[in-house]
Amino acid sequence: MKPWKLAKRLAPLLLLFSFVLSGCSSILGDDASPLNPKGSVGEDQLSLIKLSLFIMFFVLVVVFVLYAYIVVKFRKRKNQTGVPKQTEGSHVLEIVWTVIPLVLLLILAVPMVSQTFALAKDYSETKEAEQVKVIGHQFWWEFQYPEHGITTAQDLVIPVNTKIAFELTSTDVIHSFWVPGLGGKMDTNPGMTNKMYLDAKETGVYKGKCAELCGASHALMDFKVIVVTEEEYQEWVAKMLEPTQPVAEQDDLALGEQIFKAKCMSCHAVDGTQGGLYPNLKGFADRELVAGIRPNTEEWIKKWLDDPESVKEGVLMPDVPLTDEELDALTKYLQSLTLE
Ligand code: HEC
Ligand SMILES: [Cu+2]
Known part of the structure; x- marks a missing residue:
């Protein structure tokens, strides 16, 4: 193959690589x-x-x-015949x-x-x-x-x-x-x-x-x-340490909290001092993303609660059956979980 033909064939490949690599960042x-x-x-x-x-x-x-020097310098000359002088061993x-x-x-x-x-x-x-x-x-x-x-x-x-x-x-x-x-x-x-x-x-x-x-x-x-x-960090630590206050009975978040206690509390804590096997939701509303991947909006919270598997395949959060009313109330409650 002619060198320029080879270059023409390789060019798209190189272009593709540069796109793929620039994607990394x-x-x-x-x-x-x-x-x-x-x-x-x-x-x-x-x-x-x-x-x-x-x-x-x-x-x-x-x-x-x-390599280039040797290929040029020792190339076969015109009129040259026979085997060139051989060199063996050079300390x-x-x-x-x-x-x-x-x-x-x-x-x-x-x-x-x-x-x-x-x-x-x-x-x-x-x-x-x-x-x-x-x-x-x-x-x-x-x-x-x-x-x-x-x-x-x-x-x-x-x-x-x-x-x-x-x-x-x-x-x-x-x-x-x-x-x-x-x-x-x-x-x-x-x-x-x-x-x-x-x-x-x-x-x-x-x-x-x-x-x-x-x-x-x-x-x-x-x-x-x-x-x-450092100051913001100390503030954050202090807020995380504050106990999450229960919602007042007449508050419109009360229904959400009640459902949360009944259906979600077995896995999720809302107090920052509690460990556990499942994500702690203290300050969840301040997180930019739901489950680390989707925008923390009403739409995505609902999608997540309605069918977590559709957002993350193989997820270990169960699909908890919820009525539309419960979904609304829970979403509101989750959106109230700020560190303020
Ligand atoms: C069997 C335990 C379990 C139950 C019950 C459960 N979850 Fe989860 N939840 C999980 C797990 C596990 C994850 C992490 C999923 C992942 O991201 O892979 C999770 C993640 C979440 C997240 C995302 C947290 C974040 O920081 O992004 C929210 C919000 C959430 N759950 C809300 C709820 C609500 C509301 C309920 C009640 C309807 C509930 N969960 C019931 C196990 C549970
Ligand atoms: Cu992993």
């Missing part, structure tokens, strides 16, 4: 990504990526230049092509190994660090703050510029906790506790993902990391 939903990290762990990891890319690129260029060459890769590997290995140990640093006993327990569930995330005695779901709230020491585990299968914009990732294994740390250098909202195939709705197992200032 937009899927994540925020402009932070492993290539644009907002935390020290992500930055360290990016510097390793750059170093290894640089070395690989260097090798690539040297090999290609030598100089052998030493050169052993020593150069060795040096390159050392340049790569020293920062890699030291970073591997640095990133495994355990902050679980450090006083300045915040302790957070991450529990993966099919298909949602639970976050416990043992120092404050609070539990939440789907939204991980953390203070900016603070090391967060995570202890990670799972109640069912293996999940993987990943916040691409901050760094990571780490598996959550049932019956085991893994540790990792992260920090965020800028306030904002970062997208989190489950990065280990864990069942039908693995791809929908999203969460958010909400990075706030």
Whole structure:
């Protein structure tokens, strides 16, 4: 095949790849990504990526230049006949092509190994660090703050510029906790506790993902990391600690609360101090998304309560039978669960 023909055939493929790859950042939903990290762990990891890319690129260029030079210089000339002069064994060459890769590997290995140990640093006993327990569930995330005695779901709230020491585990299968914009990732294994740390250098909202195939709705197992200032964080903790007040009897939320107590309370707590096997709904109305994936609007709350399976396949929330009136009342009640 003529070279230009080959190029013409490869061009659409390259174009396709560039579209697919540029999709990686937009899927994540925020402009932070492993290539644009907002935390020290992500930055360290990016510097390793750059170093290894640089070395690989260097090798690539040297090999290609030598290759081109040799192909041209030793090409078959006009009138040339017979076998060209053969060279066998060259101590100089052998030493050169052993020593150069060795040096390159050392340049790569020293920062890699030291970073591997640095990133495994355990902050679980450090006083300045915040302790957070991450529990993966099919298909949602639970976050416990043992120092404050609070539990939440789907939204991980953390203070900016603070090391967060995570202890990670799972109640069912293996999940993987990943916040691409901050760094990571780490598996959550049932019956085991893994540790990792992260920090965020800028306030904002970062997208989190489950990065280990864990069942039908693995791809929908999203969460958010909400990075706030230290004061906002303390305020949030205080609000989470406040007991959720029961609704007054004559209030128009009373019916919703009553249905909630009868049909949902067996699984869901509305007090931030209660743990449990199911998402804690304290402050649910402040969450941007329902079940971590859909806009937190009346429409989606109703869809979720009416038929959770239609929103998330294989979901472990049952389809609780509800009349239209009950659905309305429950939705109103859920929308009243703010931290104000
Ligand atoms: C058997 C336990 C169980 C019962 C009963 C139950 N749920 Fe759930 N609920 C779950 C599970 C599990 C999830 C997490 C689903 C997921 O995202 O994968 C969930 C998620 C939710 C969420 C989304 C939370 C968030 O932060 O996005 C809401 C809202 C909710 N349930 C409301 C209700 C209401 C209202 C009822 C009563 C009609 C109810 N649930 C009954 C188990 C239950
Ligand atoms: Cu998962």
